[in-house]
Amino acid sequence: MRPILMKGHERPLTFLKYNREGDLLFSCAKDHTPTVWFADNGERLGTYRGHNGAVWCCDVSRDSTRLITGSADQTAKLWNVQTGTQLYTFNFDSPTRSVDFSIGDKLAVITTDPFMELTSAIHVKRIARDPSDQSGESVLTIRGPQGRINRAIWGPLNRTIISAGEDAVIRVWDTETGKLINESDKESGHQKTVTSLAKSADWSNFLTGSLDKSAKLWDARTLTLIKAYVTERPVNAVAMSPLLDHVVLGGGQEASHVTTTDRRAGKFEAKFFHKILQEEIGGVKGHFGPINALAFNPDGRSFSSGGEDGYVRLHHFDPDYFNIKM
Numbered sequence: 001m002r003p004i005l006m007k008g009h010e011r012p013l014t015f016l017k018y019n020r021e022g023d024l025l026f027s028c029a030k031d032h033t034p035t036v037w038f039a040d041n042g043e044r045l046g047t048y049r050g051h052n053g054a055v056w057c058c059d060v061s062r063d064s065t066r067l068i069t070g071s072a073d074q075t076a077k078l079w080n081v082q083t084g085t086q087l088y089t090f091n092f093d094s095p096t097r098s099v100d101f102s103i104g105d106k107l108a109v110i111t112t113d114p115f116m117e118l119t120s121a122i123h124v125k126r127i128a129r130d131p132s133d134q135s136g137e138s139v140l141t142i143r144g145p146q147g148r149i150n151r152a153i154w155g156p157l158n159r160t161i162i163s164a165g166e167d168a169v170i171r172v173w174d175t176e177t178g179k180l181i182n183e184s185d186k187e188s189g190h191q192k193t194v195t196s197l198a199k200s201a202d203w204s205n206f207l208t209g210s211l212d213k214s215a216k217l218w219d220a221r222t223l224t225l226i227k228a229y230v231t232e233r234p235v236n237a238v239a240m241s242p243l244l245d246h247v248v249l250g251g252g253q254e255a256s257h258v259t260t261t262d263r264r265a266g267k268f269e270a271k272f273f274h275k276i277l278q279e280e281i282g283g284v285k286g287h288f289g290p291i292n293a294l295a296f297n298p299d300g301r302s303f304s305s306g307g308e309d310g311y312v313r314l315h316h317f318d319p320d321y322f323n324i325k326m
Contacts, residue, residue, distance in 0.1 A: 001321070003286055004042035006312035008035045013306025015057045016295040019064040024081075025295070025304055026067060027312050030054035034069050036081070039297060039304075042314045048079050050086050057098045057151075061105040066127075068108055070096035076110045078127070078134070087131040094118050098151045101127070102158045107139065109161050111149040120149045122163060124175065142178045145171065151197040153206075156220055164194035164208055172223055188225045190216065195235060195251075201242040201298070209235035215249050217275065229273045236292050243300025244322070245275040250291030250305055270294060270305050274326050281324060286313050 011030035018025050018039060025039040033047040034055050053073030060067050060081065067079040072095040078087040090096075094115030101108050110123045124140040147166030155162050155172065160181065164170040168191060170184040184190075192212035199206040205226060209215045211234040217227040229247060236251040252268040268290055269283040289308030296303045302316040 001284070001315050001318050003284075004314040004316075006037055006042045006044070006314060007310070008037070008044050008047070008312070009033075009310045011054070011310060012289070012308040013293050013310065013312060014055065016293040016304050016306050016312065017058050017060060018295055018297055018304075019060045019081075020062050020298060021064065022298040024060070024064060025312075025314070026058050026060055027293075027306060028055040028058050028069065029306070029310065032071075032073075034058055034067070034079075036067075037312070037314075039302070039314070042312075046084050048077075048084050048086075050077060050079075050089075051075070053095070056096070059099050059101045059108070061101055063105075066105070068099045068101060068110075068127075070099040070110060072096075074112075076108075076125075078131070088134040088136075090123075090125060090136050092123070097149060098153075100153045102154045104158070107154075107158065109152050109154060111152045111163065113148050119143050120145055120147065120165070122149065122152050122161060122173065124161075140175065140178050142173055144180075145169070147193075150193070150195055153197055153199060156203050162197065162206065162220070164190075164197055166193045168192055168194055168210065168212070170194065170208060170218065170223065182223045184218070184223055185225075190214070192234075196237045196294075198238050198240055198294075200240050207238045207240055207247055209238035209249060209251070211235070215247065215273075217247070227275065227278050229278055231271060234290075236290055237294040237305075239294040239296045239303065240275070241296055241300050241303075242298055246281065247273050247275050248294055248296070248303060249273065250294045252287075252290035268307065270303075277326055279326065281326070284315060287311065 009029035015028040051071040076090040095113045098111040122142040128134040149165040152163040172182040190210040196209040268287040269285040272281040287307035293306035
């Protein structure tokens with residue numbers, strides 16, 4: 001499996017996202033410019049210029065016409081995917097961390113970090129079909145959780161929002177009222193910051209990764225813990241194969257904590273686990289620093305990883321991968 005190395009970012013990668021067809025890959029990094037690539041050969045199509053801070057997260061609409069990005073410059077921006085023009089800027093009083101389009105793309109959930117006196121918050125914005133009708137007001141604002149919310153995504157049928165972050169608790173919110181419906185159990189849940197959250201293709205379950213060196217699979221409706229995958233290093237990113245019962249975890253100690261004598265201490269590889277059996281299947285090496293972002297192509301035939309080293313690595317699976325017997 002020879003990776004395609006994509007060098008377009010000056011700073012560490014933060015997030016990767018494929019569009020629904022799987023022909024485009026969007027990457028976010030700490031260098032202010034989200035970038036779009038062809039997902040089959042890694043050719044760079046263009047960049048989205050306008051942010052003045054690290055870009056933490058992005059999402060693309062189902063028809064691949066619009067991109068939303070969240071940045072440390074206290075804005076979330078809507079872009080025209082094809083032309084790269086800015087359609088609208090949502091301004092906040094603190095850095096924006098996570099963005100996610102609802103099913104149908106009529107709403108977006110945006111989370112903001114704790115800042116000065118402000119607590120972290122989840123904002124729901126209406127997304128207008130015509131950019132000239134777009135407004136910045138929130139349909140719903142949920143405040144509350146202590147610490148930063150690292151990810152918030154829409155639950156099944158847009159009825160709930162699922163959030164997780166620094167306090168290690170996964171919460172489910174009602175999108176009509178903003179009330180808390182459910183939260184993960186302290187015993188079975190994560191013990192440290194939840195860094196990442198990925199949903200399955202059919203939305204029946206989702207996967208969380210945490211600095212407690214584990215990833216956990218949850219039922220999307222009941223928040224029951226289904227499976228847990230344990231590694232020997234902090235998990236920064238998780239992804240689920242839409243095709244096979246495989247999950248992939250990426251992470252590694254921060255570069256500053258790795259001693260120069262022990263290169264392997266970092267263990268910067270993407271690890272594959274069997275989703276049901278919870279056993280490690282294999283790993284993909286290559287990054288020179290922790291992996292911060294992972295994404296599976298919607299066809300399940302390739303995946304990409306983004307690292308602290310500023311590279312995106314695009315891996316097309318060999319035929320053997322699809323015949324792994326457990």
